[in-house]
Amino acid sequence: MELLNQAPQHLPHTNCRKGSYIHIARDDLQRRDLFKPAQYLRSHLDQLPLFRLRTQATSYIPSHLHLTNDHTYTPYNQRYCPSCLPIQIVCNEPHTFLHCSHSSPLSHPAILSITRALRRYDLCSWSSHILLQQTVIFLGSSPPKLLLKHNKAWTHSTSTTCTQLIYSLQSHFSKHQPSASPGPVLSLI
Ligand SMILES: [Zn+2]
Numbered sequence: 096m097e098l099l100n101q102a103p104q105h106l107p108h109t110n111c112r113k114g115s116y117i118h119i120a121r122d123d124l125q126r127r128d129l130f131k132p133a134q135y136l137r138s139h140l141d142q143l144p145l146f147r148l149r150t151q152a153t154s155y156i157p158s159h160l161h162l163t164n165d166h167t168y169t170p171y172n173q174r175y176c177p178s179c180l181p182i183q184i185v186c187n188e189p190h191t192f193l194h195c196s197h198s199s200p201l202s203h204p205a206i207l208s209i210t211r212a213l214r215r216y217d218l219c220s221w222s223s224h225i226l227l228q229q230t231v232i233f234l235g236s237s238p239p240k241l242l243l244k245h246n247k248a249w250t251h252s253t254s255t256t257c258t259q260l261i262y263s264l265q266s267h268f269s270k271h272q273p274s275a276s277p278g279p280v281l282s283l284i
Contacts, residue, residue: 120236122231122236122239138247157176178196198267205256206221216238232257235254
């Protein structure tokens with residue numbers, strides 16, 4: 096919770112721990128129904144890709160890896176994007192989805208689809224959302240200002256988009272970082 100108090104109101108620095116999921120999910124953690132499972136878990140859709148990403152259980156986003164393949168610990172601010180090296184940029188969700196010139200083009204179909212969904216619900220445009228809000232939407236949460244009564248319908252109409260984005264990222268990283276797998280075997284059962 097300490098990180099919550101430290102979280103700044105502006106965009107996170109990409110080279111510090113404030114880009115971690117606790118920061119990304121800050122608004123989600125303040126929802127009134129916090130002790131209800133997140134809406135994406137209450138749908139019948141394919142939940143595992145979002146679950147892995149939201150619990151930081153992937154091996155293709157370096158900021159998720161507590162230990163490297165040789166079991167050494169890398170400080171958070173040195174978990175660099177391998178695609179962007181020698182430029183040293185912490186590789187977390189916002190970088191992977193929206194900034195990295197190697198992986199962010201994969202987000203374009205999802206952006207188009209979410210742009211249409213935002214229009215359907217009469218919400219602000221995609222580009223008017225800040226980086227963290229865009230990241231949170233990719234992670235299956237509702238956009239800010241969506242009416243509570245539309246949460247379920249939003250999840251229903253965008254989950255497949257988010258899941259497809261994650262699958263295309265997995266496939267991209269498995270080609271470019273052969274050691275990257277979707278993550279440890281998990282079971283929701
Ligand atoms: Zn990169």
